[in-house]
Amino acid sequence: MTDHAFRAPKGTRDIMWPDSARWRALVELFADVAGSAGYLEVVPPMFEHVEVFQRLGEATDVVRKEMYAFEDKGGRTIALRPEQTASVVRGFAEHRPALPYKAWYAGPNFRYERAQKGRFRQFDQVGVEVLGPHDPHLDAEVITLAWRFYERLGLRQVRLLVNSLGSAEDRARYVEALRAHFEANLDALSEESRATLATNPLRVLDSKRDADAELVADAPRMLDHLSDDAAAHFAAVTAALDAVDVPYTVAPRLVRGLDYYVRTTFEFAAEALDAAQNAVGGGGRYDGLAAEMGAPETPGVGFALGVDRTLLACDAEGVFAPPTAAVDVFVVDATGGDEAVVLADRIRAAGLRADRAWDGRSMKAQMKAADRSAAAVAVIVGEDEKASGTVTVRDLRGDGGQETVDRDQLTDILRARLR
RNA sequence: GUGGCCGUAGCUCAGUCCGGUUAGAGCACCUGGUUGUGGUCCAGGAUGUCGGGGGUUCGAAUCCCCUCGGUCACCCCA
The missing domain is CATH 3.30.930.10 (Bira Bifunctional Protein; Domain 2)
Incomplete structure (x- = not known):
């Protein structure tokens, strides 16, 4: 606290x-x-x-x-x-x-x-x-x-x-009719409503107190004073x-x-x-x-x-539900984090929402973060991908299928997967 | 502004009536099992001014007072 x-x-x-x-x-x-x-x-x-x-x-x-x-x-x-x-x-x-x-x-x-x-x-x-x-x-x-x-x-x-x-004139006339009605029955009115009557008779009609229910029900109706x-x-x-x-x-x-x-x-x-x-x-x-x-x-x-x-x-x-995902893609970088700097920027430039992990955490920890991010796919980069200029694209919501693709193809593959 | 109820870990809550060793649980979180892979499982771990202040007491999350906040009703309104 x-x-x-x-x-x-x-x-x-x-x-x-x-x-x-x-x-x-x-x-x-x-x-x-x-x-x-x-x-x-x-x-x-x-x-x-x-x-x-x-x-x-x-x-x-x-x-x-x-x-x-x-x-x-x-x-x-x-x-x-x-x-x-x-x-x-x-x-x-x-x-x-x-x-x-x-x-x-x-x-x-x-x-x-x-x-x-x-x-x-x-x-x-x-x-x-x-x-x-x-x-x-x-x-x-x-x-x-x-x-x-x-x-x-x-x-x-x-x-x-x-x-x-x-x-405005109708309203003023009606207020007087209301005042007359309530004043004629003042002792039947709750104490609070008596105070309201003095300042604003109209709002006595708003009273939710049981004591006033009957008197309010019997009050003159506005629609009869139009x-x-x-x-x-x-x-x-x-x-x-x-x-x-x-x-x-x-x-x-x-x-x-x-x-x-x-x-x-x-x-x-x-x-x-x-x-x-x-x-x-x-x-x-x-x-x-x-x-x-x-x-x-x-x-x-x-x-x-x-x-x-x-x-x-x-x-x-149970309508108008909040959105569930803040990003489309989560970048997992097992090489220390430098690769994710570039990949996340490139994915965002392609019009997709991308997030990543920080502080050089383990791959397992990054995958957990990817899962929690509610992103639909993970883009994974390790030493192998770094060496071969590829990335691994893994599904996070369905069967978990993954493929390793050339970096140049990344945004096209992502768009296709996210459609 | 008036009255009732409530306030314990990030969240939901147990413990408060009948004061007594280091304040608990579940979920969430972190680490590991799996030296490159989440969602299930297992093991371990971190986390609390017990809303705040004062009082009573050998001792207070627990009793009393004040205060802050939430909540419900009144009032009123969105």
Whole structure:
């Protein structure tokens, strides 16, 4: 056990191979899915002026207690980003790219909270944001992209929950209806939920406490408080999802933790994860956010998917396996190691992955290392081969057959064997 | 931020309740059996601040306190 100062800080960890390879593969797959729909990558800074994130809502936990905020040496109040939507929208307001602005991103976010499985202080997300269109078909496209991404990972047990919070006015009216409902039954509400009610009535609906179950079930439904316009928007979203065969569940009590959401909201739950952290992704519309950042009134919609949790879901479903081999060829040099210097370089130059052993170990030890490397073939060089300008190529995965070939033929032989 | 459980070799864990010779096992690792050949087998070997600090005691992995970390639930979310 290492001294505590030399361990990764609480809530962080090292992504070691093969997890790191799988991590990269996931991001590459996401880039491919987003790219297939014309989204372009954006890489926002990992920290911003704290005001950027205060737009997430002063009553949200993300802002109230989870922000990694500090003063820099220039006296600025800076915060590590707790999510990327606010940064992407800030970048939009700052640069005013042509509309529609369709962006995807991947990278770490930071929230100061108590870590547990699937919840870290530094956690990665991939996501998309689109600024410009108000079109409900765009909401559906965004949701569909996330759905197809999960499909391509191989996930089959993801449930899509959708809801509408209505327009900003609808939402405000609904919050008052909720407040009235809970206040009329205050003594039936848990103590914790009473505190939540005071700051953010919507999130009382999120309570998982048994004491609140009945009152929450009886609460007024958002979908009954939608204006005609918002109801039509939501109907168009679900119709488009039907049209592309993306299955969903309407969840009238789906609340999301950030205050900027209006109209469409959605969440992806991995049913293979029975932990409390089974939300693997979520998003929605944020039509007012760009204007708050100084841009003209510009509607927006997007989602973020948690990389860690998505991979946990993949584990639970036994899909998206990590790679097994880091190299194709392992060079075994029984002459002291000089031969391997040249052979490994030549094999790599031919586009194959090659590793070797060090410190002049015995041939047996080198063969063990070759086996463990998961390489498919070993290239062996001893005094005989050195003298005759040949190498021995040995199969490591099948029957162990080997042949001694001229060095000039080596890369051709290797390519043929590895095909 | 609140509460429960946990922390012994690289990994998985036994030993902790009822304190007592040099702290163990399996796997992994190294060397040899096979002076040029891995994956099976056999023999041998190396490896521990018993998470950290303090206390109780003749004596602490074992009991007590604090602390760090993990984990589960709440909160919240990815």
